Amino acid sequence: MASLFFFQRIIRCVVNLLMSCKDAEKQPIKVLITGAAGQIGYALVPMIARGVMLGPDQPVILHMLDIPPAAEALSGVKMELIDAAFPLLKGVVATTNVVEACTGVNIAVMVGGFPRKEGMERKDVMSKNVSIYKEQASALEKHAAANCKVLVVANPANTNALILKEFAPSIPAKNVTCLTRLDHNRALGQISERLNMQVSDVKNVIIWGNHSSTQYPDVNHATVTTQAGEKSVRELIANDTWLNGEFITIVQQRGAAIIKARKLSSALSAASAACDHICDWVLGTPKGTWVSMGVYSDGSYGIPAGLIYSFPVTCEKGEWSIVQGLKIDEFSRAKMDATANELIEEKSLAYSCLS
Numbered sequence: 359m360a361s362l363f364f365f366q367r368i369i370r371c372v373v374n375l376l377m378s379c380k381d382a383e384k385q386p387i388k389v390l391i392t393g394a395a396g397q398i399g400y401a402l403v404p405m406i407a408r409g410v411m412l413g414p415d416q417p418v419i420l421h422m423l424d425i426p427p428a429a430e431a432l433s434g435v436k437m438e439l440i441d442a443a444f445p446l447l448k449g450v451v452a453t454t455n456v457v458e459a460c461t462g463v464n465i466a467v468m469v470g471g472f473p474r475k476e477g478m479e480r481k482d483v484m485s486k487n488v489s490i491y492k493e494q495a496s497a498l499e500k501h502a503a504a505n506c507k508v509l510v511v512a513n514p515a516n517t518n519a520l521i522l523k524e525f526a527p528s529i530p531a532k533n534v535t536c537l538t539r540l541d542h543n544r545a546l547g548q549i550s551e552r553l554n555m556q557v558s559d560v561k562n563v564i565i566w567g568n569h570s571s572t573q574y575p576d577v578n579h580a581t582v583t584t585q586a587g588e589k590s591v592r593e594l595i596a597n598d599t600w601l602n603g604e605f606i607t608i609v610q611q612r613g614a615a616i617i618k619a620r621k622l623s624s625a626l627s628a629a630s631a632a633c634d635h636i637c638d639w640v641l642g643t644p645k646g647t648w649v650s651m652g653v654y655s656d657g658s659y660g661i662p663a664g665l666i667y668s669f670p671v672t673c674e675k676g677e678w679s680i681v682q683g684l685k686i687d688e689f690s691r692a693k694m695d696a697t698a699n700e701l702i703e704e705k706s707l708a709y710s711c712l713s
Contacts, residue, residue: 386417386448388503390463392494393470394422394452395431397622398511401629402467403435407444411633412465412640419449423459424470460497464506465640467632468494468522471512484514484704485711491518492712495525502529507676509635510536511628515569516652516666517704523654523666532677535639536652538573538668540624540631541565544612545575548605549582549591559583560591564670565609565650566690567697568704573668574693575609577601579684602689643673648681659686659694665701 389406393399399422405411406418420439424432436452453459460466472486491510498506506529510519515536523534542565550557561583564576580591595601608615616624638649648670657663658680670681686694 384416386419387412387465388419388421388463390421390423390459390466390502392423392459392466392468393512395424395428395435396469397625398469398628398632399424400435401625402469402632403439404442404444405629405633407439407442407447409446410630411636413637414446417446417448419451420447421451421453421459421461421463423453423456426454429454456494456497457501460494460501462501462503463498464503465636466498466502466506466508467636468508468510468518469512469632471518473513481707481711484517484707487512487514487518488521488708488711491521492525495522498522499526499528505530506533507636507639508534509632510534510652511632513569514704516668516701517708519652519666520705521708531654534654534666535635535678536569536666536668537628537632537635538565538569538650538652539635540628541569541573541575541609541612541668542650543627543631543634545577545605545609548608549577549580549595552600552605553582553594555582555584561647562670563591563650564648564684565668566694567668568701569652569668570697570700571610572697572700573610574690574697575606576690576693577605578687578690579670606693638673639678640673640676642675643671648672651678653678653680656680658682659684660691661694661698662702665698665705667698667701 391399391402394403403420409416412418422432432452436450439447439450472483472490474483510522512518519534519536523531542563545563546557546560549560559582561581563580566574566576577591581588582591582594613624643649650668651671652666652668655661655663655665655667661667671678672681
């Protein structure tokens with residue numbers, strides 16, 4: 359009788375253990391991708407579904423939004439996601455309805471936007487994007503999950519993010535960011551190529567400012583892990599003329615160079631950078647490492663508060679913090695102010711489109 363009782367206790371323990379393991383399975387995170395039928399969206403959705411963005415054990419439900427003329431292409435993307443049989447993918451919503459797309463989402467990756475076309479003035483492009491981001495901000499404001507994190511990819515990314523923030527006031531300012539990680543990764547790549555070293559050994563470059571040709575790729579605090587220990591990038595490259603000139607231009611103009619080579623804009627690298635941005639934001643940056651994110655300025659480093667500006671940040675427990683106390687030389691100060699001034703002009707232009 360005692361042995362039967364003991365056996366029953368073992369069975370109960372096993373059942374309880376199995377039940378607790380089931381309960382411990384992570385709940386799916388709902389991720390919105392706008393412009394999902396486009397090139398970046400097409401590259402991005404399988405990365406998310408495979409766990410590149412949120413980790414190899416995090417289930418996801420994808421909400422894909424695009425404009426009505428792209429509805430058929432969007433349905434094709436959904437078919438392919440189903441056919442790929444991603445174990446982490448627990449559902450797909452493919453829609454042209456912004457409310458349906460935004461409902462309940464935890465993370466929003468805003469890839470869709472109006473591109474500049476031949477003969478268009480800056481104000482024409484800005485006016486189109488202000489309209490798009492005002493509508494999408496309203497939908498996120500009313501229908502997204504609490505504490506939704508937003509990443510704006512579509513250009514002009516910094517100012518599109520600012521407009522979205524203005525029209526979604528219940529979303530915390532710290533939850534609205536824009537993508538400058540692509541520029542950050544490009545800078546890392548150029549340094550690793552120049553030194554003929556692994557890109558994983560290079561860290562702490564900075565992209566200051568706007569995701570445009572005025573951005574400032576800064577290597578003054580960047581380091582490389584070598585067999586002899588950690589060395590500064592400036593020390594190893596030993597060519598300030600290149601670092602203060604051609605290197606900056608290469609990073610600033612990399613997107614244009616890719617368009618010239620591919621006859622299409624960056625897609626794979628942009629999608630990968632978006633995954634890097636969200637992954638570090640949600641899961642945290644490695645100790646001693648910072649990344650570049652376009653975030654709401656609090657006045658750090660003399661940058662006017664109220665701009666979405668790219669800073670070096672560290673991330674922990676789903677929150678980013680601007681790295682403080684970095685020494686800024688005169689050369690850097692001038693570059694940082696120039697890109698801030700462009701953002702002030704963009705902000706003014708965007709607000710004029712609202713009136």
